[in-house]
Amino acid sequence: MKIENGNQTSDSNWLAYVTSLPIDDPGARMRVLRTLESLGCAMLREGVYLLPDSNDNRQGLTHLTDHIYRLHGSAYLLRVTAVDAAQARSFRGLFSRSRQYEDLTKTIEALQMGFGVSEPASIARVLTKLRRDFEAISALDFFPSPGRERAEKALKDAEGRVRSLVFPDSPDPGSVVQSG
Numbered sequence: 001m002k003i004e005n006g007n008q009t010s011d012s013n014w015l016a017y018v019t020s021l022p023i024d025d026p027g028a029r030m031r032v033l034r035t036l037e038s039l040g041c042a043m044l045r046e047g048v049y050l051l052p053d054s055n056d057n058r059q060g061l062t063h064l065t066d067h068i069y070r071l072h073g074s075a076y077l078l079r080v081t082a083v084d085a086a087q088a089r090s091f092r093g094l095f096s097r098s099r100q101y102e103d104l105t106k107t108i109e110a111l112q113m114g115f116g117v118s119e120p121a122s123i124a125r126v127l128t129k130l131r132r133d134f135e136a137i138s139a140l141d142f143f144p145s146p147g148r149e150r151a152e153k154a155l156k157d158a159e160g161r162v163r164s165l166v167f168p169d170s171p172d173p174g175s176v177v178q179s180g
Contacts, residue, residue, distance in 0.1 A: 012081055012082045012088045013052070013053040013079065013080075013081055014050055014051065014052060014053055014079070014080045014081070014082065014091055015050070015051045015052070015053050015057055015058060015061060015077060015078070015079060015080070016044075016048065016049070016050055016077075016078040016079075016080045017036070017041065017048070017049040017050070017051070017061050017064075017075065017076070017077055017078075018047060018048050018049075018075070018076045018078065019032070019047055019049070019068055019073060019074065019075040019076070020047055020073055020074045020075075021047075021068065021071065021073045022071055022072050022073050025071065028071050032064065032067070032068060032071070032073075035064055035067075036049055036064070039051065039057065039060045039061065039064075039140075040057075040095070040139075040140035040142065042091075042094035042095055050091060050094060051142075052095070052142045052143075053079060054142075058077070061075075061077050062077065065077060092143055095140075095141075095142050095143055096143075096145070097137050097138075097140065097141045097145065097147070097148065098145050098147040100137045101137065101145070101147035101148050101150065101151040102147055102151075104130065104133060104134060104137065104151045104155075105147070105150055105151045105154045107130060108127075108130060108151070108154045108155055108158050109154060111123060111126055111127070111130070111158065112158055112161070115161055115162070115165065116165075120162055120165035120166045121166060123162050123165075124162045124166060127155070127158055127159055127162055130155060130158075131155060131159070134151060134152065134155055137151075
C-alpha cells in the first residue's frame with residue numbers, strides 16, 4: 001500500500017467500472033471515453049475499466065456515473081480485490097507509465113544535443129512543453145517507477161542547463177550564497 005497526495009492506494013484493492021453507453025450519440029460516447037482515459041483507467045475489455053481504489057478515483061468515477069445516467073446509459077462502480085499476488089501484479093502492469101517516461105527521457109536527451117547550437121529561448125519553450133507532458137504522465141502514475149525518477153532528473157538537469165544559457169551571469173540556484 002502507498003499513500004500519495006493523501007490518497008491511499010493498494011496493489012490489491014481496485015475499482016472496476018462497468019458501463020454501457022448509448023450508441024445513438026457518438027459525440028457523447030467519445031466524451032465519456034476521453035474522460036475515462038483522462039482518469040487513467042485501464043480497459044479490461046469494452047465497457048469494463050479498472051483503476052486503483054482511492055478516494056480521488058472513486059469520486060471521479062462517481063461523477064462520471066451521474067453524467068452517464070443523464071445520457072441514458074448505465075454504469076456500475078464496483079470495489080474488487082485481486083484474488084492473488086499474480087493478479088495484483090497483472091492489474092498493476094496495466095498502469096505502467098514506464099514507456100511514456102522512457103520516450104520523454106529520450107526526447108529530453110535528444111533536445112540537449114541542440115544546446116549551444118539552437119536558440120536557448122526556443123529550447124526553453126520546448127522544455128516547458130516537456131515539463132507539462134511530464135506532469136500529465138505523473139498525474140496518472142498510480143505506481144511510480146524508476147523511469148519517473150530518471151525522466152524528472154533529465155528534465156531538471158536540462159532546465160538548469162538552459163537557465164544557465166539564458167541567464168549566464170545569474171548564480172546557480174542550487175548554490176548557497178554567503179553573506180558577510
